[in-house]
Amino acid sequence: MSRPGRDDSPDRLYTVTGGRSRANSTAFDLVTLVVSEFDPAPGMQSEHRAILAMCRRPTAVVEIAAELRLPVSIVKILLSDLLAAGRVTARHPQPLPTASSLPDPLVLEQVLVGLRNL
Secondary structure, eight states, X not given: OXXXXXXXXXXXXXXXXXXXXXXXXXXXXXXXXXXXXXXOOTTOOHHHHHHHHHXXXXXXXXXXXXXXXXXXXHHHHHHHXXXXXXXXXXXXXXXXXXXXXXXXXXXXXXXXXXXXXX
């Protein structure tokens, strides 16, 4: 069985996207995490089925594109189809805390002293 994306000729990519060159959703960038909400349905195109199977755990858009061997722009179009159908959810990873977003060390020390006094 051949994997989706093996033939990345322009004709194939045109067919995969239904002739679209842009995603309907701006919800996706390279690090957006995608999670399947449903199993593939009968009659779905192979690329959609492959994405749903792959995204049982949070998977980044760039990882999906690499696994399918498709350009990221094509994967974003496919993902926007699945998002519109409610078959996937998308979220951005949580940013790492910065020094300015952390609580004041003095407050933390006071909380620690208070806990020790209990």
